[in-house]
Amino acid sequence: MSPAMQPDDPGAEQPFVSHLIELRDRLIRMSIAIFVVFLALFPFANEIYTFVAAPLMAQLPEGNTMIATQVAAPFLTPFKLALIAAVFLAMPFLLYQFWGFIAPGLYKHEKRLATPLLISSIILFYVGVAFAYFVVFPLIFAFLSASTPDGVAMMTDISAYLDFVLALFFAFGIAFEIPIATILLVAAGITTPAALASKRPYVIVGAFVVGMLLTPPDVISQTLLAVPMWLLFELGIVFSKVLVGRRATVTDEDPDPDASGSAFSSSPSAPEGPAGGSSPGRVTPRPELREIGRDLDPHFDDPDRWQPLSESEMEAELDLIEAEEISKTPRNPDSHPADTARTTSPAINSVEEKIRRANRLRELGSTFAARTVLYEVLEEGDADQRRVARNILNQLDEA
Template identity: 50%
Template sequence: MAEEQKTGSGEDTFISHLVELRSRVVKSAAAIIIIFLCLMPWAAHLFDVLASPMMHALPAGSKMIATGVITPFLIPVKVTMLVAFIISLPWVLYQLWAFVAPGLYMHEKKLVAPLVISSSLLFIAGVAFCYFFVFGVVFPFINNFAPKSVSVAPDIDSYVDFVLTMFLAFGMTFEVPIIVIVLVRMGLVPLEKLKQIRPYVVVGAFVVAAVVTPPDIMSQLLLAVPLCLLYEVGLFVAPIFARATKAPEDVKSTVE
């Protein structure tokens, strides 16, 4: 009888967690959809803003093209959905934090909240760095190699796919300090070990940059160099963060 009650209690707890998870997912999705619907009247303008770095790099009078029948409608909608997701990212991450917070100790909550906030800010910073700096360097660099006999008119579908790939690459690159901090704080990899593998990280950074960026040295450098620098930032911040989020018993044993 006791085992049946224990099993029933476990099932109720599991179901309650599923209900809570569904509630958090619905709230996150609702925020994205609401912001998306509010931004839809400006979908064409949002695409123009996204296309601005390329348009400034093209010769005067050039325009981008759309080869699909419904592409002029679908691409601005895709861009608007991306903007809605970025705007709602803090709310989405808050819902994630609210879901896991009840099961955490107080010192663990000190770990989660700063990571949620900093990870969203770093991702947005990576996207902003890519848009305002990288595109302003890479697009003119690439278009200057076009032969004079070629009329450069990028397809908007291919352009948006390229931009989203670059945004994701730079957004994830700027998350490197968070990854280093989590590895050190959770005890998965010692800090000294992470310092020892610096040369391999540098090589890996350039390999990743060569895979996810266009085949030109400029864009590869603009991704690989920040990745290496952010890795060093993570190595510097990780021990500070680990000391600030120690469990009370860990602090007591350290003092003794």
């Protein structure tokens, strides 16, 4: 976004029109990049097609060639290939523009996870295309050429061949993204490495089914797609275990109450909000956390309101919170004390109360106790409550 469009208040939310203007500018840059690369490749369009057709030409019987069954195919087919190659070569710049558009709306920990995933996804897609060209194509075309019936000349149309190889390029490029998809599923909390490992038999069968649907009807090409998909799935599980292990290491660390300050202090270790979404030196909590904080105390947003407490002061504060919750619960004078306990217990131990208590513990500096309560919320809460708990855990990971 241009400097003239920046608001005077750095913490102000950008208007919707300014986002559309920035998106338009980035789309124009992407189109210009594709056009420039295409202009550089178009003079070599025929040579590029010859390179792509080399695996098939090497397997054709002596005297056989490729043919063009349409009038404009000798010009349009290399033209189409040059345009697709331009998009393929400009992909890093295109993804950089896309990343520049969404990055200001991400938190620091989200950027830290997304950047290596974005780079690795580009590399894996290129590796999948290269694997299809150098390994799969020679084997497929050798099999198809050897299985040609007697009396039939194998003379492939250039347009049909281009559509065939582009479909395989896309299939293998997407298949090599399986480790990225696996890591994202685990990072989002949708599944776990153990759950994925338990589904291994279904994944193997599914890989062969996908290979059957996306490749020619021969066992070789189906196996050449299915086996890498399965191995990449296993690789994704390994990296997911590494990710979970790092999170567990951070979770098991004992908190340092002397080093724990206010959640709204200007400490460099405090988590940062989205770029342009908060003033320098102060952390702006997410909307869900603000609502919970205001329920606890009307002065929740006051940065001078919170001070770190000692362990004994924190325990006394928690006892006071529980006593206040019990006193707010109506009690029938004729009821038995056990009935009263059963009545008040759900209110005290409800998921909403656990979220409030975890947030309170976070503000008091007891991150270990806060994590313990938040893990209970992840097991017992609904989708919205789990999202709030994950938000708080993400902020604890950055603290």
